[in-house]
Amino acid sequence: MLASLIGFLGDFELAEEAAAEAFAIAAERWPREGLPANPAGWLVTTARNRAIDRIRRERTLAEKTRALEVAEATVDEIDETFIEDERLELIFTCCHPALAREAQVALTLRAFGGLSTEEIARAFLVGEETMKRRLSRAKVKIRQAGIPFAIPAAHVLPDRLDAVLAVIYLIFNEGYGGRMDLAAEAIRLGRVMCELMPDEPEVHGLVALMLIHDARRDARFAGGELVLLAEQDRSLWDLAQIAAGRAALDRALALRGSGAYVLQAAIASLQSEERVDWREVAQLYERLTLLTHSPVVELNRAVALAEAGSPERALETVEGLELDDYRYLHSTRAELLRRLGRGEEARAEFERALALARSDPERRFLERRLAEL
Amino acid sequence: MKYALLIYAKPGSWESLSEQERQAAQGEYMALSDDPRCTASAQLQPIETATTVRVQDGKTLTTDGPFADTKEVFGGYYVFDAHNLDDAIELAGRVPAARMHGCVEVRPVVEQ
Numbered sequence: 001m002l003a004s005l006i007g008f009l010g011d012f013e014l015a016e017e018a019a020a021e022a023f024a025i026a027a028e029r030w031p032r033e034g035l036p037a038n039p040a041g042w043l044v045t046t047a048r049n050r051a052i053d054r055i056r057r058e059r060t061l062a063e064k065t066r067a068l069e070v071a072e073a074t075v076d077e078i079d080e081t082f083i084e085d086e087r088l089e090l091i092f093t094c095c096h097p098a099l100a101r102e103a104q105v106a107l108t109l110r111a112f113g114g115l116s117t118e119e120i121a122r123a124f125l126v127g128e129e130t131m132k133r134r135l136s137r138a139k140v141k142i143r144q145a146g147i148p149f150a151i152p153a154a155h156v157l158p159d160r161l162d163a164v165l166a167v168i169y170l171i172f173n174e175g176y177g178g179r180m181d182l183a184a185e186a187i188r189l190g191r192v193m194c195e196l197m198p199d200e201p202e203v204h205g206l207v208a209l210m211l212i213h214d215a216r217r218d219a220r221f222a223g224g225e226l227v228l229l230a231e232q233d234r235s236l237w238d239l240a241q242i243a244a245g246r247a248a249l250d251r252a253l254a255l256r257g258s259g260a261y262v263l264q265a266a267i268a269s270l271q272s273e274e275r276v277d278w279r280e281v282a283q284l285y286e287r288l289t290l291l292t293h294s295p296v297v298e299l300n301r302a303v304a305l306a307e308a309g310s311p312e313r314a315l316e317t318v319e320g321l322e323l324d325d326y327r328y329l330h331s332t333r334a335e336l337l338r339r340l341g342r343g344e345e346a347r348a349e350f351e352r353a354l355a356l357a358r359s360d361p362e363r364r365f366l367e368r369r370l371a372e373l
Numbered sequence: 374m375k376y377a378l379l380i381y382a383k384p385g386s387w388e389s390l391s392e393q394e395r396q397a398a399q400g401e402y403m404a405l406s407d408d409p410r411c412t413a414s415a416q417l418q419p420i421e422t423a424t425t426v427r428v429q430d431g432k433t434l435t436t437d438g439p440f441a442d443t444k445e446v447f448g449g450y451y452v453f454d455a456h457n458l459d460d461a462i463e464l465a466g467r468v469p470a471a472r473m474h475g476c477v478e479v480r481p482v483v484e485q
Contacts, residue, residue, distance in 0.1 A: 096458075098462075145480075145481055146376075146455075146456075146457045146458045150457075150459070152459070
């Protein structure tokens with residue numbers, strides 16, 4: 001409902017206040033008069049009309065909103081597809097490239113997740129005042145710079161969709177839980193995008209990737225200690241969620257998807273098999289490297305090569321990578337050297353990885369590896 | 374909405390073009406100012422011709438050169454009357470300087 005209002009009014013704050021007023025009126029009226037036939041439509045209409053009244057009263061000349069030019073809305077006009085289009089418009093607006101990435105994330109969570117400013121602040125480890133300012137500045141920029149509420153034109157749609165997916169994936173990866181399970185929120189947003197853009201394979205790919213990763217979450221730590229994929233207790237995996245992820249992947253592949261998220265989802269799916277086909281995983285990483293030119297992807301490919309039985313090739317792949325400050329480069333190189341029986345060199349790399357480690361479970365894991373040498 | 378497109382060029386990028394390429398780029402610049410949405414445009418002379426003026430304590434201070442010694446050089450501007458930021462961004466993308474390692478700043482104009 002909020003999406004519909006923001007799109008109509010072109011103004012976040014006005015929409016939020018109008019929505020609050022409409023809810024208040026409903027809370028007072030509906031118990032007395034009974035529910036209207038179309039409650040959602042009633043709320044949207046009421047909110048729009050309150051907003052139009054407010055605009056006319058305040059007469060801010062600098063802002064010409066469409067509301068002033070449109071006659072007062074009636075309930076019949078509001079129907080499902082109308083609201084869906086506006087949700088799509090809203091998410092593209094929230095993720096507009098003219099906004100900073102952090103602002104895109106915050107706006108998306110505010111508009112779609114219904115998270116309070118405080119909850120978003122906590123999720124991204126910033127103070128509430130900071131988050132309030134971030135949101136406020138972004139809303140002002142949307143209004144003052146004329147960021148449109150529109151589904152992007154065809155020639156920019158691929159890039160703009162990439163931005164939306166990147167925001168959702170960022171929420172999945174970097175939101176800290178607390179009261180909110182942000183991984184679940186990201187998956188929900190991904191599913192909304194699947195509904196709104198069912199013919200886009202990368203959208204299904206992203207949902208597949210998130211579902212499969214999330215399904216393995218409980219097995220990643222045992223008693224506070226890191227557990228590698230190969231050693232995970234698979235009874236702790238959510239198999240139904242993995243199946244759902246694979247179904248989403250199938251939809252993406254049926255749509256001939258071969259983008260980065262689809263590839264990553266395919267890799268995650270393969271890694272969830274009883275016996276992992278590491279050679280195929282390595283090939284998928286190779287295709288991913290061609291797309292992304294990412295040294296981190298190459299690093300993962302090296303790991304797959306090692307698991308497939310070629311530690312020397314894996315080590316060669318790792319040698320060229322410019323990732324000196326990346327702790328996983330050193331931990332990977334250390335592991336490969338260890339497997340090749342080059343203990344002293346492995347020790348040096350484990351120590352370098354330890355120096356770069358960012359969490360206690362990671363540190364303890366690396367210390368154990370060092371002790372085993 | 375009116376948008377100012379402020380063009381920053383990479384020094385030497387124009388000079389490194391062939392005569393043919395320069396003519397083609399000139400054509401693109403002119404096509405932009407011929408766009409019916411364009412309400413103003415100007416190309417500035419090179420930074421060697423610039424003079425910077427400040428007033429302090431009632432005295433006018435004049436120095437040789439541009440305001441900022443930056444890598445990219447402010448070379449000119451357009452003002453377009455566009456529907457929204459996306460349209461302004463599309464226009465900015467057509468400015469040759471943007472693909473020659475320069476950039477275009479897009480900012481709404483305060484309407485009188």
